[in-house]
Amino acid sequence: MFNPRDIIELIAHNVKKSRNPFGVPRMILNRWWWRTPLEKKGDSILFTGLMYQSLPIIAKTTDQLAAFEDSPRARYIRLARYMPGALAGLGAALLTGRKERRQSDQILKNIATLLQKSGVRFAYRPDLDHYSGILLYDLGDQETFVEHARYVAGQLKHAGIRRLITVDPHTTYALRELYPKVTGHRFEVRAYFELLNxxxxxxxxxxxxxxxxxxxxxxxxxxxxxxxxxxxxxxxxxxxxxxxxxxxxxxxxxxxxxxxxxxxxxxxxxxxxxxxxxxxxxxxxxxxxxxxxxxxxxxxxxxxxxxx
Amino acid sequence: MAVTPEFFEQLERFGVAKTFECFNCGTCAAICPLVYEHFPRKLIRYAQLGALDRILENPKELWRCLHCGLCTQTCPREANPGELILGLRRFVVDRWRRSQHV
Missing domain, CATH: 3.40.50 (Rossmann fold)
Incomplete structure (x- = not known):
């Protein structure tokens, strides 16, 4: 078991710097929508929360963590936060395979297609599609979670977004149950499968x-x-x-x-x-x-x- | 063992509203996927007693919790054990951060 303090501080640092837990620049992490014909305007948006996109990175980083859990090297994890975000992003891109990235992206493309086939009107705004911060909440870093949630909700409110269509349970829970409590902003949050017919x-x-x-x-x-x-x-x-x-x-x-x-x-x-x-x-x-x-x-x- | 009887008041600041609802029946420990040393029942008991030393001597234990919600789902007292563990995590994180600034 790692020292939770090291992991929490690393994730908090990454979220503050890059708005995602891995410190990966957004243009590297979120590319599923490239060359996918999607509406760009509207107050009802597909909000992926960047979880599926992170799947190949999660797999790689947890493999790395598993390799030195409970070893003397485990304490050096705290030093990871001193690595520049761009370098971490490049590292993540090199570590993850193209096949894995394509599989994750395909899930999101499928969801967009399923919604379109069900006649659901929605837009996709990559500039508004943020990580929800749910891991910070789960780990007990309420301070960083609230700060991040307010940033995300503020961006959505400012853009006039009314409805969010989510694709994973963690983001759905964060936006539906936690955001109204900690940000004061309420959106209509629907899991994508609730809208399929x-x-x-x-x-x-x-x-x-x-x-x-x-x-x-x-x-x-x-x-x-x-x-x-x-x-x-x-x-x-x-x-x-x-x-x-x-x-x-x-x-x-x-x-x-x-x-x-x-x-x-x-x-x-x-x-x-x-x-x-x-x-x-x-x-x-x-x-x-x-x-x-x-x-x-x-x-x-x-x-x-x-x-x- | 030193106790801080008013610890529950500190926990309220971290979102724990039901420190004393638990009557220690152990349903949470029985249903918990960890099946680990009376988790979370033992830590909830420490919180009720205000046994801060016991909680802080090995705070890593709190992060074993998966936050899966099974304990909260099955608690006969609706004491929300999962949220209590989450509140204890918040308390410990806050303490770590404040100690950095001393």
Whole structure:
């Protein structure tokens, strides 16, 4: 286990400098929308929170962390904050594979296409698409979280944004539940799958749907993806510990203790594996953590895009 | 063991409204995916007693919590154990930062 203080100060430093937890410049991190025809004007926007884009970086950095957890070198993590942001960004770009980046970007392209097919009017404003700060909140750095949330909410209000369409449970929870409390700004926040109305297709298969904690328990939204998949003739097989009682994927511990994170995800993986069906995740953290242990898992948007 | 009975008042500043709701039944420790040394029940007990030394002697323990919410979901007293752990984290982070400036 790393010293939480070192990790928290590193993440807080990065968020203050670059507005994301890795210190990666935005133009390197957020490129999925390049060459994708999307409306640029409107008060209803797709807000990715940069979580899916961060997935390849999360995978690489947690691999690095795992390599020297509990070793004497672990204490040098505190020095990482003295690395210039541009250098860290370049490092992250070199460390992550093109294939992984393309897979993450494809998830977001799929979501945009699914919304368009469902007749949802939305714009995409990369200049307003910020990380929500949820990791700061989870780690207990309330001071930096509030400062960052006020910055993000202020930008959105200033631009006249009314509705935010989110793509992951952490960002959805932050914007829907936490931002009104800490920023005083309230937006209509909808998870993308709440707006989809496509049915039909010919799924004809069974999947094990893994509910993330924030959708299953905190926001109680897990019945909607379930219904959507059923609409495509895809059966969601019963999974031990689901919906309100879903089992954590271990992701929240990966920055402090990759070992602990691994132990927790293995327990969840066994529950999902016991169904015998391929796994569907709907959170970038769950997706990444399940992939790490060799699970046959794909994102909800991938399966929906194939059917719609 | 030194105790600070008014510790709950300090925790209120960090968003903890229900320090004393917990009656230590241990449901949270039983449901917690960590299955680790009576976590979070033991730390909640320390918070109730104001046993600051016990909390601060190994604050890393607080960051084992996954903030998954299972304890809060199942707590029979609706004492919100997950939020109490989060409040303790905020308290410790604040203390670390303030100690830097001394």
């Amino acid at each position: 496509a049915t039909g297709g010919n799924g004809q298969r069974k999947v094990a749907l893994h509910d993330p904690c924030f959708y299953g328990r905190y926001l109680e939204l897990s019945d909607i993806p379930n219904r959507l998949l059923n609409g495509f003739n895809i059966e969601c097989v019963p999974v031990k510990n689901s919906a309100n009682f879903t089992h954590c994927c271990g992701g929240p511990a990966e920055s402090i203790s990759p070992k602990l994170s691994h132990a927790v995800v293995m327990r969840r993986f066994k529950e999902l594996q016991a169904t015998g069906a391929p796994i569907v995740a709907m959170c970038p953290i769950c997706l990444g953590n399940l992939k790490k242990v060799g699970a046959d898992v794909e994102d909800l948007s991938m399966i929906l895009a194939r059917c719609a």
